[in-house]
Amino acid sequence: MAAYLVEWGSLLLRWLHVVTAIAWIGASFFFMHLDASLRKTPTIAKGGVAWEVHGGGFYEMRKYLVAPDEMPAELTWHKWQSYWTWISGFSLLVWIYYGQSSLYLINPEVMPLQPWQAVLCGVGGLALGWLFYDNACKILVGKQDMLLAGLVFVFVVAMSWVWSHLFSGRGALIHTGALMATMMTGNVFLNIIPNQRKVVADLIAGRAPNPEFGKQAKQRSTHNNYFTLPVLFMMISNHYPTTYANAATIPLTVTLVIVAGALVRHFYNVRHSLHGNNWASPWWAWAVATLAMFAAFYVGMAASPSGRERLGLPPAAETVDPGKKADAAPAAVRRGAFELPPQKVIDVISTRCSMCHAAEPVFEGLQIPPKNIRFDTPEEIGREAAAIRVQAVMSHAMPPNNITEMTPGERAVLAAWLLPGG
Ligand code: HEC
Known part of the structure; x- marks a missing residue:
């Protein structure tokens, strides 16, 4: 009975997670597209207008930056998709990786952790990661967008390196995805929505809202948009062992996937701002993204002994320190589970x-x-x-x-x- 419940619990959580993530990422893509396709209009000082057709009607979408003059009577917030994606995702992490840590998370040949130590390394890393990211964004808001992007990129790769020295390969990859996803929901929960609440309070009180809030929210939601594709790759990678079979290659795989995923988003974000002038789209982004994915494929293949043989490469040197390996033996006994x-x-x-x-x-x-x-x-x-x-x-x-x-x-x-x- 228990085994069936564990299996179904995991299925239901995954179902919820996929559904909420579709809703959230769909909204993220939609609003990025909308922002890019806005055109100036004389009736709105800052913002713009775009027309859309869908479901049997035409929509006239208007953006007021940072807010309209008066508070509208009704306002739809976009936040629960994001919160539920995180809640269901974190529950899945607990259900599968923390609840069954000896199966999925702890590899004694990498690091013979106790289950509680493994949970601490996972949750602690996510929390520290958020603090680092949030503060970096606050310090660099509106000034150094590219520097910030580079910093966050290097940080995420570094965390994947740390985790690949603590966890099983799939444990390391899923935590790297969870870190980026935590930054994304953290952005919504702790920055974008609180700032929007302040804007709403200003409107109700008849004060002019501070444009700084709009700037911060845009910075965070742009990050979220560029994160989506790499995060999705990391979330499904645990079903594909060639992506994590060799812990040593995980940081490189993470690097390549972030480059490819972010470039594809970039292509669409620019393309949508060209107002139909599609030939001017940054096609080079697809070329680089394709190269990056080929490189990721090669890295994955070169990471396995049989793959190396097929590529005609010499056998890899022992990646696990032999001393540690002897220490970890016999694996069966140490795993205990x-x-x-x-x-x-x-x-x-x-x-x-x-x-x-x-x-x-x-x-x-x-x-x-x-x-x-x-x-x-x-x-x-x-x-x-x-x-x-x-x-x-x-x-x-x-x-x-x-x-x-x-x-x-x-x-x-x-x-x-x-x-x-x-
Ligand atoms: C004819 C070859 C073949 C035989 C025989 C076979 N398997 Fe598999 N097994 C596969 C393939 C192919 C997959 C991958 C399925 C997929 O991608 O969904 C797989 C996947 C699995 C998985 C992983 C499932 C997952 O999605 O995580 C397990 C566990 C497994 N097999 C156990 C067994 C057991 C136990 C037996 C014997 C009772 C067995 N297999 C016999 C080919 C085989």
Whole structure:
């Protein structure tokens, strides 16, 4: 029962997270586009007007910077999409990475952390990251936009480097994404919305609002817009082990993905401000972004032994300090969170699963183990116990289409180990 609840809890949280993120990012794209397409109009001193067509009607969108002369009777705020994206995302982080830290977050060969230490490194990093970012923005607002962008970029990459020395590869990548996402929601919750509240209070009191608030909010929402694509990549990367199989390459992958994602946003932001003069769009941004993604692909391939072989590269030097590795052994005991499978289970897995899930799969057409899941040793099987339970006991997703003809009796052997009592 508990295992099913954990699985469904994760599914429901992810559903919520995806839905709220779509709503939030959709709004972010929409307003950036709107801002870029505004044209000056004599009736508005600062701001502009744009026409849009959608859903069977025409919209005349007007922007008043920093605010209209009078407070409108009704005002729609855009904030809960952002808050719920963060709340659901952080809950997912807790559910999966902190709740099941020995499976997903802690790799004793990188750093033999206790679960509470790992949580501290994760949450502490997110909190410190926000403080650094927020203060950097406050100091540099309106003055040094490019310097600030560069600083934030280097900082995020540095944090990914730190986390890749503390966590499993996917743990490091998801925390890097969570850091950027925390900056984004922090911007909305702690800067943009409070500033807008001050503007509203000024309007109600009949005071002229301070234009500084508008400037700050624009700075933050521009950052958010440039963050969206890289963050989404990091959020889905944990389903693709070649992006995190080797911790040493994570900072480089993060660098390349931020460059590519931000450039694609840049392309659209500029293009939308050209009022239809599409040929003047910064096409070079696509070229550089494509190169960056090719580089990321190459880095991912060069990070795995079989990939290196195919690229004709010499085998990589041992990335884990051998002293530390000896310290961390035996992995099974130190992990503590799983038991080694009984021989009967090992026999089932090696006859029904290992032809695909091995360092060197023998199944035709497979060159690397799917999802980097390997069952070459009892330790590896034990480490993946929870995933095996989901894929082959709670569901029959594996073997795919039961291609290796696993019998109900064999599943019962796995169930006796993984779901005692059903
Ligand atoms: C014919 C080859 C093949 C066999 C045999 C096979 N798998 Fe898989 N397995 C795959 C592929 C392909 C994927 C990736 C599926 C995807 O991308 O959604 C996968 C994915 C997985 C995953 C990761 C799922 C995820 O999304 O995180 C687990 C766990 C797994 N298999 C366990 C098993 C177990 C246990 C067995 C034996 C009962 C088994 N597999 C047999 C090919 C195989």
